Amino acid sequence: MKLSQIAKTVRSKNAGVDLITFDIIFRDREPYERVKRARILTRETVAQLYGLAPERIVDFVEFDPAYAIKFTITRLRPSGSPGDPDIFGSQQYAPLLDLEVPG
């Protein structure tokens, strides 16, 4: 099963001008715990998926009250610099949708 089939929300957005933050939110505890247990969303898997140097992931939190996994990356240049194609950082989440979640 793909992450997009069991997550309620998968989104990315600026967190200030230097950072883009990603939220993966589940409807209830069961799918959230399943994804956590499967270790498909970790600093390591995210770094590999996006081709990021590990130090560019500046925060990684499993946020139980909201059944959410959240991580934050640094931009190479601040948002809206000439040539930046995503000023709001709002379309950077797509590669997460197809992550395979073990049944």
Place this chain on the structure above:
Amino acid sequence: MKAAGKSLSIICPNGHLGFAPIRVESFRLGLAEKPDYVAADSGSDDVGPIPLGSDTSTSPLAWQTHDLEQMLLASRSLGVPMIIGSSGDTGSNSRVDLYVKIIRELAAKHRLKRFKLGYFYSEVDKERVRRAMRSGDRVLGLDAHKDLAESELDATERIVAMAGVHPFIELLKQGADVIIGGRSSDSCVFAAPAIHHGFPEAESYYLGKVLECASFCAEPYGGKETVLGEITAHDVKVTAMHPDQRCTVASVSGHAMYERSNPYFEHVAGGTLDMSECRYEQVAEKTTRITGARFRPAPEFRVKLEGAGKVGERYVGMVGIRDPYTIANVDKVIAWARDKVRERFGDDGYELHYTVYGRNGVMGELEPLKHKPGHELCILVQGVAPSAEMAEEVCMTGTRQMFYARLPDVKGSAGGVAFAIDEVLRASPAHRWTVNHTLRCEHPMELFKTGVVEVG
């Protein structure tokens, strides 16, 4: 106030006033609850560095006026204060003056009874920052920014300071009925009146945190709808006003994550809101109650600064590619065009950017599928240079020369790219964020000048 000062309620109709218009139906339902304040934030650094650098708004005047009119008429008919933060997207001085002018015009248009209009400015003189740097007071970089260097300060067009609750409270003490704020932390627009009325800082800042984006703390998703927050000495309750929206444990706790790198902490001038021990409880169908917020005062008073500087004039061009061989070799096509610009203008003194849609246009180096381009590409070309004439020629050369790129095995020999428009278009000057730092201040009001005038 409800229950003789035991609680205070605030409605927020819009998470970024002016950026898209208030939805009036849920706002009216919010007003029927007889809130003690009507408040909204009107700014964001999400809109990029151009508005601050060029001292403009990205929100249209008509929408700004629409929202201010709705809020002003509501505030005056209920007889409760109205508070706006980060006026006109950036909270620069010209945006505060613009909103003050709009309020005056609306008051005249509707023949409103006399009221006190308070305002404050947030712009910071570059020389104030330079003095701090030269006296050895480091201007600390946030996130990916290093400590501020004078060369970056020199490259900056305009700086605003992010106010905390202090100028709002100062104006409330002076009896302001309407407050038009310069740049300020979103949450402080709401925390200020709560603190002013004696509620604890922790609950007050949490109230601000949950209200700042209006209905983004409710579900199902739908922006620009009104939410109502109520604070007591022990808790915060938040209620969705739209008939089809609810504030749930999931939607409210989920909102704590929105647009911040960490869901537990919110930094404001003067301290940090700590949400790590927050407890969420559904107390009614549309209402969630939050307890357990904490606030830690900062050991030294530092204020966040935002600054933007101009990079240059800008033109944009656009080309399409359909030939699979050319698509496979698009980097060579771009290199050819870059080379032609280099022959004319040299290696530096301009910028030339290519965004390759259909391959990795949206995600750039983060795109996992960049080795699998689509069957057609669109390439956006941006030329940036000190003068408009040069930017136009940089962009024109960088665009048109793609047509002439020489690939060894290309079959089509009558033009390597397709033009939907055979011209380059002038765009807003390119800017960049130069300042994303904090400055130590002697006292909380040092950077913020307030004023009060009678209107009506």
